[in-house]
Amino acid sequence: xxxxxxxxxxxxxxxxxxxxxxxxxxxxxxxxxxxxxxxxxxxxxxxxxxxxxxxxxxxxxxxxxxxxxxxxxxxxxxxxxxxxxxxxxxxxxxxxxxxxxxxxxxxxxxxxxxxxxxxxxxxxxxxxxxxxxxxxxxxxxxxxxxxxxxxxxxxxxxxxxxxxxxxxxxxxxxxxxxxxxxxxxxxxxxxxxxxxxxxxxxxxxxxxxxxxxxxxxxxxxxxxxxxxxxxxxxxxxxxxxxxxxxxxxxxxxxxxxxxxxxxxxxxxxxxxxxxxxxxxxxxxxxxxxxxxxxxxxxxxxxxxxxxxxxxxxxxxxxxxxxxxxxxxxxxxxxxxxxxxxxxxxxxxxxxxxxxxxxxxxxxxxxxxxxxxxxxxxxxxxxxxxxxxxxxxxxxxxxxxxxxxxxxxxxxxxxxxxxxxxxxxxx
Amino acid sequence: xxxxxxxxxxxxxxxxxxxxxxxxxxxxxxxxxxxxxxxxxxxxxxxxxxxxxxxxxxxxxxxxxxxxxxxxxxxxxxxxxxxxxxxxxxxxxxxxxxxxxxxxxxxxxxxxxxxxxxxxxxxxxxxxxxxxxxxxxxxxxxxxxxxxxxxxxxxxxxxxxxxxxxxxxxxxxxxxxxxxxxxxxxxxxxxxxxxxxxxxxxxxxxxxxxxxxxxxxxxx
Numbered sequence: 285x286x287x288x289x290x291x292x293x294x295x296x297x298x299x300x301x302x303x304x305x306x307x308x309x310x311x312x313x314x315x316x317x318x319x320x321x322x323x324x325x326x327x328x329x330x331x332x333x334x335x336x337x338x339x340x341x342x343x344x345x346x347x348x349x350x351x352x353x354x355x356x357x358x359x360x361x362x363x364x365x366x367x368x369x370x371x372x373x374x375x376x377x378x379x380x381x382x383x384x385x386x387x388x389x390x391x392x393x394x395x396x397x398x399x400x401x402x403x404x405x406x407x408x409x410x411x412x413x414x415x416x417x418x419x420x421x422x423x424x425x426x427x428x429x430x431x432x433x434x435x436x437x438x439x440x441x442x443x444x445x446x447x448x449x450x451x452x453x454x455x456x457x458x459x460x461x462x463x464x465x466x467x468x469x470x471x472x473x474x475x476x477x478x479x480x481x482x483x484x485x486x487x488x489x490x491x492x493x494x495x496x497x498x499x500x501x502x503x504x505x506x507x508x509x510x511x512x513x514x515x516x517x518x519x520x521x522x523x524x525x526x527x528x529x530x531x532x533x534x535x536x537x538x539x540x541x542x543x544x545x546x547x548x549x550x551x552x553x554x555x556x557x558x559x560x561x562x563x564x565x566x567x568x569x570x571x572x573x574x575x576x577x578x579x580x581x582x583x584x585x586x587x588x589x590x591x592x593x594x595x596x597x598x599x600x601x602x603x604x605x606x607x608x609x610x611x612x613x614x615x616x617x618x619x620x621x622x623x624x625x626x627x628x629x630x631x632x633x634x635x636x637x638x639x640x641x642x643x644x645x646x647x648x649x650x651x652x653x654x655x656x657x658x659x660x661x662x663x664x665x666x667x668x669x670x671x672x673x674x675x676x677x678x679x680x681x682x683x684x685x686x687x688x689x690x691x692x693x694x695x696x697x698x699x700x701x702x703x704x705x706x707x708x709x710x
Numbered sequence: 711x712x713x714x715x716x717x718x719x720x721x722x723x724x725x726x727x728x729x730x731x732x733x734x735x736x737x738x739x740x741x742x743x744x745x746x747x748x749x750x751x752x753x754x755x756x757x758x759x760x761x762x763x764x765x766x767x768x769x770x771x772x773x774x775x776x777x778x779x780x781x782x783x784x785x786x787x788x789x790x791x792x793x794x795x796x797x798x799x800x801x802x803x804x805x806x807x808x809x810x811x812x813x814x815x816x817x818x819x820x821x822x823x824x825x826x827x828x829x830x831x832x833x834x835x836x837x838x839x840x841x842x843x844x845x846x847x848x849x850x851x852x853x854x855x856x857x858x859x860x861x862x863x864x865x866x867x868x869x870x871x872x873x874x875x876x877x878x879x880x881x882x883x884x885x886x887x888x889x890x891x892x893x894x895x896x897x898x899x900x901x902x903x904x905x906x907x908x909x910x911x912x913x914x915x916x917x918x919x920x921x922x923x924x925x926x927x928x929x930x
Contacts, residue, residue, distance in 0.1 A: 285811045290801075297803040297835075616799045619763070620812055621788020701764070 287626050291633035301606065302638055308602070309642035310649075312595045313682055317650035319587040320674045326581035339540030339567030341547060344532035351560030352528045360555040361535055366546045369536040372529035373412065374405035374511040376518075377497060378456035380504070381473075383448075386441050388496030401438075401504040402497045403456070404531070405511025409437055409480075411536065412505070418485055419500075425450040425480030432507035436476035440483045441501040452478050456504075458517065469517045474510060540567050592685070599689035607631065607693040614697055615705045624698045631694050635686045643682060647675050712736035713774055713858050713891050714760065720768030721755055729755050731914050732769065739858055742882050743893045744902045747911035753895040754863060756911065760893060761793060761861045762786040773859075792855040794881070796864035798844040800836045806847040807832050813855040821850045825880055842873040849881050853888060860885060862894040866901065878904050 295302050343361070345353050355372070362370045380399050406412050410427040414420040423440050436454060443449060457473040488500045496502060515527045537546055543565045551558045607614075617627050651670045697705060714737040722728040729752035737743055737760075747753045758764045759771060762783040771778045778786045792813065793799070800809045806827055810817045822832045825846040836844055845865060852860045865881065866874035882904045885892045894901055902908050910917040 285808065285815050290812075293808065294803055612799070613801055616801055617812075619761070619787060619793045619799070621784055621786070623784055 287630040288633055291630045291637060294630070294634050295637045305602075305635065305638045306642050308598070309639045309682070310646050312591065312598075313639075313643055313646035313678060314649050314653075316588070316591050316595070316678050316681070317646055317670060317674065318653060319591060320678055321650065321654045321670045322583075323581060323585055323588055324671075324674060325669070326578070339543050339565065340534045340536045341543070341550065342532045342534055342562075342564040342566055343550075344562045344564070345528060345530075346560045346562050348560060351557050352526070353533045353561070354526070354528050356525070357556055358529070358533050360553060361533065361550065364535070364546065364549060364553070366537050366539060366542050366549075367535045368538040369411055370407070371411040371534045371536070372407045372508060373531040373534065374508070374515075374529050375531045376403050376405065376511065376514060377401075378403050378474075378504075378514070379459045381455045381457055382446075383442065383454055384445050385496055386439075386445070386499055386501040388490065388494060388499050388502070400497050401442075401502045403504045403506050403511070405506050405508050407508045409505045411534065414500075414503075415482075419488075420482045421485055423481050423483040425478070427480060428505060428507045430508065432479065433509045434474065434476050435479045435507045435510070437480040437482055437505040438478065439501040439503065440481050443478070443481045448478060450478050450481060454478065454504075456506075458514075469520075472514075472517050474514065476506060476510065543567060592681070595685050596689060599685060600692045603631075603635070603689050603693035604696070607690075607697060611697055611705060618705055628690070628694055628698060632687065632690045635690060636683070639682060639686055643679055711738075711774075713739050714893075715772040715775075716760075716769065717772065718769035719756075719759065719766050719771065721752070721759060721764075721766050728914055730911065730916065733916055735909070735916070735918070737859070737891050737893060739891050740886060740889045741891055741907060742885065742905040743891070743907045743909060744905040745893065745895045745909045745911060746897070746902060751911040753911055757861050757863055757893065757895050760859075761791050790857050791859045791861055792852040792857045794845075794848045794852050794860060794862040794865045796867040798836075798841070798848045798868075800844055800847055800851075802835075802837055804836060805833050806836060806839070806850070809836060809847055810851050810854045813851055817854045821854045822847070824884060825850045825853070841868055842877060845877050846880070849877070849884070853884050853890070858890055860890050860892045862892060862896075864896055865894065866896070866898060874898065875900055 343353055343357070345351060353372075358370060358372055361367065377400050380401050383399055383401075385399060385401060404412065406428055407430045408427065409415060412420075415422075415427070422437075425437070428435050428437060438448070438454070448454065453475050455473050455475050458469045458471065482505075484500050490499055512524050512527045516522065516524055519526070535546075535550075537543060547563060547565055550563065614627055618624075647670065654670050716733050716735045719733040719735075720728065720731045733756075745753045745756060755764070759766050762771075762778055765779065765783075773781060773786060773790045778790070781790070800806075801812065804812075806822050807817075807819060810822060819829070819832050823829075827843065827846055827850070831839060831843060836847060839847065845868075848865070852862075860881075862881065866877050878898075878901050881892065881894075892905075894905065896902065906920065908919040910919070
């Protein structure tokens with residue numbers, strides 16, 4: 285009778301042991317599959333996030349205001365190695381005619397400020413930190429790109445309050461009392477087409493000292509061309525070439541781990557007087573966004589390692605216990621001249637016969653549970669699914685763990701001399 | 711010609727307490743041998759050595775003229791000898807039929823029927839059989855093996871007197887039918903009576919009584 289036939293008989297006729305082993309394998313494999321799925325998803329997300337957000341270097345005009353952060357500088361710096369993307373951001377304030385904002389504690393700028401949103405001129409709104417960190421998400425429409433002219437994105441709250449939607453127009457105008465506008469600019473109007481509407485994802489607490497224009501719902505994102513046109517109106521003795529991204533230029537890196545190296549390279553560029561500029565490496569957006577995902581990755585890695593160790597220990601102990609109970613049977617097989625390899629093969633097959641259906645059930649359960657586990661563990665928005673590679677990986681690992689556990693459990697007996705094993709038989 | 715031969719067989723656990731020394735014995739096909747002796751005289755040790763379960767400290771055992779260590783002890787146990795134990799030593803999750811198929815995968819139920827098992831008993835789990843029935847299965851397993859030598863250690867030790875007598879008669883009869891050499895370790899005079907040769911182990915030596923007089927093998 286072959287080892288396979290004996291193994292099959294043993295599994296069929298020891299139903300309690302078989303059920304117990306099936307449950308043990310099933311639980312360990314399910315946990316392993318879920319841990320691998322979560323770990324892989326977390327790693328993929330971190331990697332994707334690193335690629336998407338990376339880190340960025342903010343370059344702003346220094347306190348003396350001599351060195352400017354305009355398009356000339358930006359065009360030079362975007363050629364640098366490791367620079368993947370760039371954005372120029374300008375902040376200014378305009379009167380939004382007939383638009384009701386989300387009310388704040390006070391307007392902050394007098395009479396006209398009641399309808400004065402904070403305007404952020406952007407080359408690409410998708411690269412603005414608010415969107416990168418997902419504190420704002422597009423609810424409708426699209427982002428503003430460098431080619432856009434006279435476009436605006438405003439909040440869902442303001443849009444609903446004013447019955448505005450994508451395709452409508454809002455008018456920004458220069459009125460008396462708005463900061464440093466020159467008198468000759470009063471009455472200037474710019475019509476902007478709404479191309480997108482954003483939704484805020486987190487409540488941003490406003491203190492009594494926060495003016496209405498600074499509330500997150502009252503931000504208007506405009507295209508950079510509009511901001512430049514308004515710059516020329518604002519400073520009639522300047523040309524568009526003098527335009528400065530007042531909130532800075534952002535250079536996004538392909539590999540944030542090379543942040544220091546890129547900053548050094550940047551400061552070696554002769555296109556600017558770097559003493560007059562403030563260079564701030566920033567990967568907080570990445571850290572903020574990646575934090576929960578990294579936490580999930582760490583938890584799942586810890587889970588994986590723990591499960592692997594516990595699996596081997598539990599399996600080895602249980603199999604050792606069960607194998608010791610079978611000294612008698614092993615002795616009989618040895619007395620019949622069965623080789624140790626044949627006996628080991630039987631013990632191994634007994635476990636594999638149970639492990640295979642347990643594995644199939646585990647894959648089915650894990651596939652169902654995979655998507656639900658992530659929020660329970662980390663709260664991170666990670667897309668978790670079980671793919672074939674993970675499933676095969678766990679199958680191979682399980683086979684290896686069982687192989688080792690059976691080897692450890694049976695070695696103690698099979699290494700003995702036949703007479704030692706058979707001492708109670710004779 | 712002897713199927714099994716011991717040549718100057720010596721065994722001890724410690725050098726100062728030798729179990730037996732320079733034993734020279736011949737075992738032939740078709741004959742029944744009974745090894746008698748007091749507890750601790752080395753009967754079981756001798757059986758272990760003859761079964762290839764242990765190795766001698768001196769001398770050698772030959773199967774059909776070849777040293778069993780040269781044959782390989784595992785191969786020797788697989789094809790040259792079969793065992794019958796006092797506590798039956800059947801594999802508990804198997805039926806009598808499956809226990810017999812351990813030694814001969816193609817074995818029919820004939821051998822099991824010959825030792826007195828019914829068709830129902832043949833397909834039943836061995837733990838659901840009586841002691842006598844289990845020993846019949848063990849005998850059938852030894853008979854089904856192609857090995858020409860059967861080594862039996864107190865095969866009737868756990869059985870009542872009537873069953874013991876029945877089992878002994880069955881073993882002797884079927885072994886003779888198959889021209890097997892049977893070596894039995896026993897305390898039972900009844901078993902000794904049924905055998906062709908009686909071997910008495912005591913004080914490192916063995917007396918061989920084959921009905922034609924007693925011969926002593928002690929190496930001197």
